Amino acid sequence: MIEAINPATLEVNAEIEETPVEDVGTVFETARGAQREWAALGTAARAKHLIRVKEHILDRIDDIAETITIDNGKTLLESVNSEIYPVLDMLTFCAREAPGYLKKESLKNPIFPIARIESSNIFEPLGVIGIISPWNFPFAIPMTQIAMALITGNAVVLKPAELTALTGELIGGIFKDSGLHDGVVTVVQGEGAVIGGAMMDARPDRVVFTGSVPVGKHLMKRAAETLIPITLELGGKDPFIVLKDADVERASSAAVWGAFINAGQVCASVERVYVHRSIADEFIAKVVGKTKKIRVGNGLDHKVDMGPMISMKRIEAVEQHVTDAVAKGAEVAAGGKRIGSMPGYFFEPTVLTGVDHTMDCMSEETFGPTLPIMVFSDVDEAVALANDSRYGLTVAVWSRDTAKAEKVCRRIETGTVVVNNCLLTYGFSQCPWGGVKDSGIGRTHSVHGLYEFTNIKNITISKSLLREDLWWHPYSEAKYRGMKAVIKTLFCEGVVCKGEGIVDILKSFKLPGRK
Ligand code: NAD
Numbered sequence: 001m002i003e004a005i006n007p008a009t010l011e012v013n014a015e016i017e018e019t020p021v022e023d024v025g026t027v028f029e030t031a032r033g034a035q036r037e038w039a040a041l042g043t044a045a046r047a048k049h050l051i052r053v054k055e056h057i058l059d060r061i062d063d064i065a066e067t068i069t070i071d072n073g074k075t076l077l078e079s080v081n082s083e084i085y086p087v088l089d090m091l092t093f094c095a096r097e098a099p100g101y102l103k104k105e106s107l108k109n110p111i112f113p114i115a116r117i118e119s120s121n122i123f124e125p126l127g128v129i130g131i132i133s134p135w136n137f138p139f140a141i142p143m144t145q146i147a148m149a150l151i152t153g154n155a156v157v158l159k160p161a162e163l164t165a166l167t168g169e170l171i172g173g174i175f176k177d178s179g180l181h182d183g184v185v186t187v188v189q190g191e192g193a194v195i196g197g198a199m200m201d202a203r204p205d206r207v208v209f210t211g212s213v214p215v216g217k218h219l220m221k222r223a224a225e226t227l228i229p230i231t232l233e234l235g236g237k238d239p240f241i242v243l244k245d246a247d248v249e250r251a252s253s254a255a256v257w258g259a260f261i262n263a264g265q266v267c268a269s270v271e272r273v274y275v276h277r278s279i280a281d282e283f284i285a286k287v288v289g290k291t292k293k294i295r296v297g298n299g300l301d302h303k304v305d306m307g308p309m310i311s312m313k314r315i316e317a318v319e320q321h322v323t324d325a326v327a328k329g330a331e332v333a334a335g336g337k338r339i340g341s342m343p344g345y346f347f348e349p350t351v352l353t354g355v356d357h358t359m360d361c362m363s364e365e366t367f368g369p370t371l372p373i374m375v376f377s378d379v380d381e382a383v384a385l386a387n388d389s390r391y392g393l394t395v396a397v398w399s400r401d402t403a404k405a406e407k408v409c410r411r412i413e414t415g416t417v418v419v420n421n422c423l424l425t426y427g428f429s430q431c432p433w434g435g436v437k438d439s440g441i442g443r444t445h446s447v448h449g450l451y452e453f454t455n456i457k458n459i460t461i462s463k464s465l466l467r468e469d470l471w472w473h474p475y476s477e478a479k480y481r482g483m484k485a486v487i488k489t490l491f492c493e494g495v496v497c498k499g500e501g502i503v504d505i506l507k508s509f510k511l512p513g514r515k
Pocket of ligand 1: 132133134135136137141159160161162190191192193194195196197210211212213215216218219232233234235236266267268365367393435439440
């Protein structure tokens with residue numbers, strides 16, 4: 001049994017049965033059968049199912065938000081805006097827009113009309129998708145991925161994180177209560193290495209993994225053994241660059257919100273701030289003032305701004321980053337320690353100044369409520385600092401001159417850039433989600449993510465009236481000359497050479513019935 005613990009109170013919310021490891025293979029077999037029927041329904045019928053799921057969620061917003069909050073610790077408002085909102089947006093995208101993207105796609109090529117060829121792409125489901133999820137967004141991450149897998153005609157086996165098994169149960173229940181066929185979405189519960197390992201043994205048709213870099217690398221190696229396609233959504237060390245013409249008031253509010261949402265346990269949270277020297281004092285003073293006003297406590301209380309961390313292990317990791325920074329000369333401008341007056345895993349919202357890239361808090365993912373701020377002198381230095389990282393997930397750039405900010409964004413190695421905001425695009429399903437470098441491989445969300453759940457099958461039909469094509473046996477000099485003429489006609493940019501050799505082309509073709 002997995003004990004589902006409320007990280008704010010340390011009370012046991014529920015005891016959840018682990019899936020026996022020997023059952024995982026059977027779960028996949030059942031899913032394979034269910035997938036065939038699900039795929040056969042067609043896109044329009046699958047879209048109707050997703051609308052039903054959406055309506056079911058809309059009817060249950062309060063209890064879904066509460067379950068996420070007692071399971072993960074984030075505040076009720078964060079459960080609604082960062083968990084439920086992206087799911088509703090994605091279900092709408094999948095039901096309304098995805099069917100258009102999944103229609104047969106006719107292709108064009110200059111040779112097609114000449115050679116009487118018709119070519120098109122169709123988007124077929126892959127089969128059964130194995131989704132392995134983290135605890136920090138236990139609802140939004142698996143649900144948005146499941147929605148994309150389902151509309152494309154796949155079945156899903158989901159393994160939620162052990163720390164948020166309760167939300168995993170909630171997800172299974174939502175699909176069941178919305179009338180989805182048995183086996184189309186199945187939740188398996190248990191330890192990562194055991195149940196996740198058994199999932200890899202069952203050879204899913206794609207694995208979508210969201211989590212840490214070491215586990216991602218391990219799964220990629222496992223996937224390589226049998227060539228299972230794998231999408232990796234991994235960690236981030238997201239820079240927040242405040243240029244000298246930024247709106248300091250708004251930027252400081254965003255930095256504080258972006259660093260402390262979900263107690264900083266967000267792959268795209270503000271992990272390191274670079275502020276221009278000319279506005280640094282004002283910016284830091286505002287950030288420190290706003291951080292000190294953050295009310296920490298149980299996320300069920302609407303007057304609380306920041307909930308607990310997920311576990312003692314995570315608190316210790318954050319403490320290690322703060323200790324390392326202070327030992328190397330940083331100053332704690334706000335917070336800096338765990339909170340012992342409440343039973344849960346609480347840590348103070350923390351601002352660090354005087355930091356540099358020798359410190360773990362600037363080079364490694366902290367994944368906690370810290371906001372380290374470093375000062376820069378010119379844009380080139382800010383760009384170099386932002387790129388001095390093994391991660392590349394999201395970046396925020398602040399400037400009143402959005403054209404200038406966009407130029408800076410283009411120079412940063414990252415998957416997503418946001419100007420004058422942060423952490424925004426996960427909730428917009430049309431925006432692709434994913435990173436470069438150690439932040440992962442592949443994309444979820446958007447049409448690009450949608451296609452990762454499909455086999456893009458090309459169907460090409462030849463309607464040639466000729467007895468043989470120009471490039472078939474038997475070879476001859478006439479065919480060589482004909483092929484050369486075709487190449488010139490198709491690819492030469494000048495008018496004269498296009499006409500050249502047209503006779504050769506005609507000579508080289510044999511019409512049906514003629515020798
Ligand atoms: P984790 O890697 O420890 O665990 C993630 C999932 O993998 C869990 O379900 C876990 O049980 C499972 N797992 C662990 N070992 C496994 C194994 N050997 N085989 C198969 N499955 C295994 O990560 P976490 O601590 O839950 O999540 C935090 C990390 O996730 C952070 O680095 C964060 O940045 C990253 N993250 C990335 C994104 C993104 O979109 N890029 C989103 C959220 C979180």
